[in-house]
Amino acid sequence: MPTPALSLGALEEKGWFFNQEGLDSLIEQVETDDTTLEQVIDLAKDTDLRELTEKGFRKGDLTKLSQLPSPLVLQVLQIQNIAVPSIQHVEKPRLLRVVFTDGSSKKKWIGAEILGKVESISLHTPPGTKFLLTKPIEIREQLLILGPGMLTCLGGQVQEMIQAWKAGKQFIKRTKGNQTTSEEDLPPPFIPFKIKAS
Incomplete structure (x- = not known):
């Protein structure tokens, strides 16, 4: 079970946003009884974040x-x-x-x-x-x-x-x-990236 120091809130303070199922899945991978925040984060680094939450960061619209x-x-x-x-x-x-x-x-x-x-x-x-x-x-x-x-x-x-x-x-x-250099095989003209000034 998560200790008081190992909670969704503690992870969010460090920028990690999981759901409870995601946190539980990481804890299960730790082979010790006293799972630490650092151990969970180390495992999370090597895990696709999309497997640990569906919502990610969510604050309003x-x-x-x-x-x-x-x-x-x-x-x-x-x-x-x-x-x-x-x-x-x-x-x-x-x-x-x-x-x-x-x-x-x-x-x-x-x-x-x-x-x-x-x-x-x-x-x-x-x-x-x-x-x-x-x-x-x-x-x-x-x-x-x-x-x-x-x-x-x-x-x-x-x-x-x-x-x-x-x-x-x-x-x-x-x-x-395998490409040739004929005109038909060339890529389309490059369109520069643009963004409007604020």
């Missing part, structure tokens, strides 16, 4: 939020460099678009490096990696306005997500290797 509060743990689902055509998987020039989940089965958070490079994220960051919001992040037109000093990487390895990600990368490499 999410469509009306002007910022995402901290602390809050988000999990990477997908990373793209929208500064170059999608066929090119390169870091420079760089403007990363990151799809996050807080565990919700219905809501995804999409962020872009509008304010500058987020040092802890790259195209090599695997899905399932957890990040802690260290300061509130502005939401503009349903987009998280990302920049330096906003996210701390907590790590985590969700094996099922990593395996699917690696398989997808291998498929892309094989596909590119």
Whole structure:
């Protein structure tokens, strides 16, 4: 059973939003009687957040939020460099678009490096990696306005997500290797990413 120090409230204070079933499933994986908060968090890092809650972070009408509060743990689902055509998987020039989940089965958070490079994220960051919001992040037109000093990487390895990600990368490499350079096979013209100024 959870101790007073190990509760949903204690986890939420550190940015982790589970339901009771999710917390219980993590506690069952700990092979000691005195389960600690740190043990649960370590297990959560290697678990898909969507298996631990259905609601994730929920504070009122999410469509009306002007910022995402901290602390809050988000999990990477997908990373793209929208500064170059999608066929090119390169870091420079760089403007990363990151799809996050807080565990919700219905809501995804999409962020872009509008304010500058987020040092802890790259195209090599695997899905399932957890990040802690260290300061509130502005939401503009349903987009998280990302920049330096906003996210701390907590790590985590969700094996099922990593395996699917690696398989997808291998498929892309094989596909590119079989492509010709005829005009019909070229990707469509690149459309620059735009966002209206507030």
